[in-house]
Structures are given as structure tokens and as C-alpha cells.
Amino acid sequence: xxxxxxxEELFEKIQEKIPEGFRAYxxxxxxxxxxxxxxxxxGSYINDSDVITGIFDIIPEAFKSMMVSDLTSLGIxxxxxxxxxxxxxxxxxxxxxxxxxxxxxxxxxxxxxxxxCQQACIHxxxxxxxxxxxxxxxxxxxKIVENLxxxxxxxxxxxxxxxxxxxxxxxxxxxxxxxxxxxKGYYHAIITNGVEFTEDFAQMCRENDLSxxxxxxxxxxxxxxxxxxxxxxSLEYTKRAIDICLKYGIFVCSSITVMKHNLxxxxxxxxxxxxxxxxxxxRPVVKVxxxxxxxxxxxLDAEGYEKLYRYKYKQAIERIKKGEAxxxxxxEIYEMMPFMECPLNDKEQxxxxxxxxxxxxxxxxxxxxxxxxxxxxxxxxxxxxxxxxDKFEDVLDSQLYKDIRDRKKxxxxxxxxxxxxxxxxxxxxxxxxxTGDFFASFPFxxxxxxxxxxxxxxxxxxxxxxxxxxxxx
Numbered sequence: 001x002x003x004x005x006x007x008e009e010l011f012e013k014i015q016e017k018i019p020e021g022f023r024a025y026x027x028x029x030x031x032x033x034x035x036x037x038x039x040x041x042x043g044s045y046i047n048d049s050d051v052i053t054g055i056f057d058i059i060p061e062a063f064k065s066m067m068v069s070d071l072t073s074l075g076i077x078x079x080x081x082x083x084x085x086x087x088x089x090x091x092x093x094x095x096x097x098x099x100x101x102x103x104x105x106x107x108x109x110x111x112x113x114x115x116x117c118q119q120a121c122i123h124x125x126x127x128x129x130x131x132x133x134x135x136x137x138x139x140x141x142x143k144i145v146e147n148l149x150x151x152x153x154x155x156x157x158x159x160x161x162x163x164x165x166x167x168x169x170x171x172x173x174x175x176x177x178x179x180x181x182x183x184k185g186y187y188h189a190i191i192t193n194g195v196e197f198t199e200d201f202a203q204m205c206r207e208n209d210l211s212x213x214x215x216x217x218x219x220x221x222x223x224x225x226x227x228x229x230x231x232x233x234s235l236e237y238t239k240r241a242i243d244i245c246l247k248y249g250i251f252v253c254s255s256i257t258v259m260k261h262n263l264x265x266x267x268x269x270x271x272x273x274x275x276x277x278x279x280x281x282x283r284p285v286v287k288v289x290x291x292x293x294x295x296x297x298x299x300l301d302a303e304g305y306e307k308l309y310r311y312k313y314k315q316a317i318e319r320i321k322k323g324e325a326x327x328x329x330x331x332e333i334y335e336m337m338p339f340m341e342c343p344l345n346d347k348e349q350x351x352x353x354x355x356x357x358x359x360x361x362x363x364x365x366x367x368x369x370x371x372x373x374x375x376x377x378x379x380x381x382x383x384x385x386x387x388x389x390d391k392f393e394d395v396l397d398s399q400l401y402k403d404i405r406d407r408k409k410x411x412x413x414x415x416x417x418x419x420x421x422x423x424x425x426x427x428x429x430x431x432x433x434x435t436g437d438f439f440a441s442f443p444f445x446x447x448x449x450x451x452x453x454x455x456x457x458x459x460x461x462x463x464x465x466x467x468x469x470x471x472x473x
Contacts, residue, residue, distance in 0.1 A: 001035045001155075002402065003046045010074070011051055017070035026058075033057045039105040039156055040088065042362055044405040052076065053085040101160040101187040101211040107152060108189075109159055110366040110377040113141060113177070114166040118195050120230030122298055123218070123257045124290040125378045125429075126166060133369050136388075138173040142180045144371060144387040149186055151392030160187035160211060164366075169196035178208035187211050191255055193234070194241030202248040214255040214281065215241045219262050220272045228261055242276045254278040258308050259285040259298040266311050284308055286378050287430045306446035358424030361404040375404045375438070378429045382438040404428075404438075412441030419447075 003011075011030075018026050033054030038046045052071065059067055071078045101108070115132035117124075136144075145161055152159050161181060168174055169192055181188040190205070191214035205213070217238040219225040225235045238254075245252035254273040256262070262269065266282070273280040284300055285291050291299070300308070359376065366374035371388040373395060374380050384395050395401055403409045410425035417423070425431070426442025434443050 001038060001046055002044065004048075007045075007047050007051060010048060010076075013074055014051070014055075014071070017067075017074075029058050030055055035156065037088070042104055044362070044402075044407070048076075049081060049084060052078075052081040053088060056082065056085055101189060105156070106158050106160050106187065106363075108364050108377070109148060109161050110164045110364070110374075111141070111144075111161050111168075112164050112166070112367060112369045112379075113168055113174075114171050115369060116170045117165055117167040117193070118170075118231060119167070119193050119234065121216075121218075121257075122228055122230070122290065122294045123259055123285045125286050125288045126164065127290055132166070135171075135369060136371060138176050140371070140388060141177050144367060145177075145181065145186060146184070147387050147392045148367075149184070151394075151396055154393050155396050158187060160189060162214070163188070163190040165191075167193055167196070169201060175204050175208070178205065178210065182208040189213065191216065192241060193229070193231070194237035194239075195231070197237075197241040197244060199244055199247070202244045202250060205250060206248045210250060212251040212253060213241070213245050214253050215245070215278065216255045216257075218257055218259075220265055220268045224261065228259075239276055242278045246277045252278045253281045256280065256282050257285050258282050258304075259300060260304065261298055263300070263304050263307060266308070270315075282308065282312060284427070286427060287433045288378050288380075292433060300444065302444045302446040305444050357407070357422050358426065358428055360424075360428045361401055362424075375401075376427075376429050380429055380432055380438065381436075382432060409439055410441065411437070411439050414441035414445070417447065 014030075015023060015027055030051065034046050034050040035054075037050040037054045037057070041050075043050065055067060055071075056064070068078050100106075112126055114135055115127055117127070145159075148159050148161070163171075163174065163177070168190055171177070174190075178188060188208075188210060189212045190210065194215050197213075197215070215238050216229075217225055217235055218228045219235075222233075222235045225238075226232055242252055242254070254269075254276075256269055256273070258266070269282075270280045284305060285298065287295050287299060361375045364377040366377045366379065367387050368374060368379060371386045373384040373387050373390070373392075375382060375384055384390075384398065384401060407420055407424045408415075410420060414420055414423075414425035417425075425439075426445060428438055430444070431440045431442050432438040434440075
């Protein structure tokens with residue numbers, strides 16, 4: 001795992017404080033603990049907090065006061081890091097209440113197993129043609145899953161394989177693919193429009209240990225939802241699928257794509273979803289494939305993105321203040337980007353940092369219908385190989401994968417913004433589609449018009465956040 005250069009220098013100073021006779025044993029253990037902490041926050045690089053909180057994860061109580069003294073002599077605010085460790089430990093416990101597939105360290109894969117679908121959503125990011133493309137076989141998809149999982153486990157991670165489409169319930173062999181994941185003990189899930197999600201299908205999902213189900217809808221108004229999704233009685237199928245999931249004890253989330261047509265329904269959509277018994281997941285429309293063709297009619301502008309993310313951020317921070325931070329990664333924080341306001345303290349940051357910002361190569365990736373590896377959950381021109389041909393372990397070790405995870409690689413205006421570490425420069429898929437460059441700044445940031453990015457240091461000085469720089473004496 002990669003380290004920040006400043007953190008490596010700090011760690012060298014810390015090693016000098018460890019008695020020479022203990023270094024051979026203690027140093028590798030600290031490195032291991034720091035890697036675990038980095039995974040917990042889904043970090044790209046090990047930073048100071050990973051090392052210092054990791055130290056107190058492994059150090060015996062009898063040596064704690066000595067270590068506090070040694071770290072303090074290096075100019076480190078040890079009390080703050082001990083408080084931070086306590087916050088993170090409590091979040092670890094609360095995360096255990098969630099479905100395991102949502103835990104930090106899991107990478108979710110949108111598995112595009114079919115183009116076939118009964119609906120014709122105006123915002124579909126998967127399909128741009130009328131004729132479905134050829135599909136991979138059952139064995140090929142199982143081979144892909146095995147390749148991804150084996151590579152991830154060598155890096156201390158796990159995958160969650162989300163059956164996408166199209167409409168994945170139309171695959172005649174979906175039960176065989178799910179059975180393979182159950183047999184191997186792999187996390188898997190499905191996103192569906194609900195049309196074919198019957199009680200028999202739910203029973204099959206439960207028997208194969210499906211982690212969760214996303215059920216899609218886009219408006220609380222039945223006629224409007226039908227128009228968006230190009231299918232009659234679409235909202236009835238959504239509610240039926242949610243009801244069936246609840247009946248069979250399957251964790252269920254609503255998947256709502258936010259666009260011009262429903263931007264004024266956010267609160268109403270969340271209330272409807274929760275009244276039905278599903279957790280609400282808002283995601284903005286992404287400019288790719290059919291969504292790109294319909295962008296002028298339904299795409300968001302900077303003002304629309306601002307409205308969506310301010311709503312999500314407000315919901316999240318209010319829950320943190322109520323002591324409900326542990327439920328946030330699944331329901332409120334996941335994919336909350338870009339342009340979020342900076343957290344005001346360590347408690348807020350620790351509760352949200354692993355799930356916010358651009359998810360590409362961090363929490364979300366995609367596998368195309370032909371096995372191509374996308375860095376994000378949506379199709380992109382930039383790819384990382386093919387999961388049928390390339391060892392995923394090699395992909396994870398590649399410089400391109402590391403560059404995508406490294407938010408400092410973003411170019412343009414975003415590269416100097418104080419939001420970059422958490423935001424990641426916005427949606428890489430939309431940035432690539434509009435600019436032709438996967439690493440370009442996101443075009444719809446509302447700070448374009450109302451924010452002075454040259455004053456980043458002044459802004460940082462006003463808030464207490466997890467910084468990479470520190471005063472080392």
C-alpha cells in the first residue's frame with residue numbers, strides 16, 4: 001500500500017523512538033495496523049492518522065504512556081489522535097450492524113450482464129442502441145468474479161458484485177451465477193426495475209445469500225414515473241418488489257436517479273421510499289449513452305447538482321449530530337459528491353470520509369457486457385483491461401489504477417480546490433464525456449461562479465479537518 005511522503009518521514013522519526021531490540025517486531029505490526037486503518041477510510045495513501053491510530057491499536061497498555069510522550073516530543077497532537085481513534089472505533093462497531101457488503105474496504109462492481117430490458121429509461125447509462133449486444137456465458141461471468149475476488153483479497157479487500165443491465169432478472173442463468181457466489185462466500189447484489197422480481201425470484205435470492213437489492217424508481221407521481229421509465233404501471237412494480245424484499249428479509253434500497261424531471265421531489269421521494277420500507281439512495285444522472293442523448297431535456301446543471309448535494313449533506317450531518325453516524329455509509333454518504341462543504345470536526349469527517357467523493361477505483365468499478373474493466377460504475381472510454389484476459393491483481397498494481405485513486409492527479413480548476421481530497425473532482429464519467437479527459441475537472445461545479453479557490457489556505461485555517469500536513473519539530 002502506498003504512503004504519503006510526509007507520513008513516511010514521520011514514521012522514520014517514530015521508529016527512532018522505538019527501542020532497537022523491539023523494532024524488528026514492532027515496525028511491521030505498526031505498518032499492518034496502519035494499512036487496516038487506511039482501508040477503513042478507503043484511503044489511497046496511508047496518512048498520519050492511519051499510523052498514529054494504528055500504533056495505539058497494537059501497543060500494550062504498559063507502554064502507552066511512553067509512546068504518548070515520544071509522539072508528543074515529535075510535535076504530534078496525541079490527545080486529538082486518541083479522540084479520533086475512539087471515534088473510528090465506535091464507527092467500526094456501528095458498521096457491523098450494516099450488511100457486510102457496505103463495510104469499508106469493499107469495492108462494488110456494476111456487472112453489466114445484459115442489455116435486455118423491458119423499460120426504456122431516458123436516463124439509462126448502460127444502453128445507447130436498440131439491439132442488445134451479445135452476452136457472456138455463465139462460466140465466463142463466474143470466471144470474471146473469481147478473477148476480481150482473488151485479486152482483491154491479495155490486497156486485503158473484498159468485492160460486492162452487483163448484477164446490472166439492462167435488467168438482470170432477464171438472464172435465464174442468473175440463479176446459477178448467484179449460486180456460484182454463494183458457494184464461494186462472495187458478496188453479491190442486484191439492481192432491478194421490479195417487473196420480474198417475483199416471490200419465486202426473491203426466494204432464490206435469499207437461498208443464494210444475496211446481500212441487498214436496489215429497486216429503481218424516479219418519481220413519486222405514477223404517470224411521471226411511467227414517462228421517465230418508458231413503461232406502464234412502473235411504480236406499482238417498484239412497490240411490489242420492495243414489499244417482496246421485506247417479506248423475505250432481504251435488505252432493500254431504492255435507487256433514484258436525480259435529474260431535472262425530479263429535482264423538486266427529493267424530500268417527497270425520500271419519504272415515499274422510507275414509508276415503503278426501503279433505504280433511499282440518490283444518485284445524479286450521469287452523462288453517458290442514452291442519458292447523454294437526452295441531456296438537454298433532463299441533465300442537471302451546476303445549480304441542480306448544488307441542490308442535490310446540499311440536500312444529501314444536510315441529511316447526513318443532522319444524523320451524525322444525533323449519534324446515527326454508523327448508518328450513514330449505506331444510506332446517506334455513499335457517492336455523496338462533488339463539492340461538499342468541509343466537515344467541521346473529526347467526528348463529522350470520520351463518519352463520512354470513506355464513502356464520499358468520486359468512487360472510481362475506490363468504492364465502485366464496472367465490468368462491461370464483454371468483460372472490459374471500467375474504473376467507475378458507468379461505462380467509460382478509459383478502461384483498465386479485460387477481466388476475462390487480464391489478472392485483476394495486476395490491474396490493482398498498475399500505475400493507471402493508482403493514478404485514478406490519487407485525487408492529486410485531477411487537472412484544471414479542481415486541482416487547487418480545498419474540497420478535492422473529499423470530493424475527488426466530481427464525477428469522472430461525466431468529466432470524461434464532456435472534455436475527453438478522464439482526469440479533467442468536473443464541468444458542473446457550482447463553485448465556478450460563487451467561490452474563490454485561490455483562498456484555500458485561509459479556508460483550511462477556519463476548520464478542523466484531517467490534514468496531511470503537520471508541525472513536526
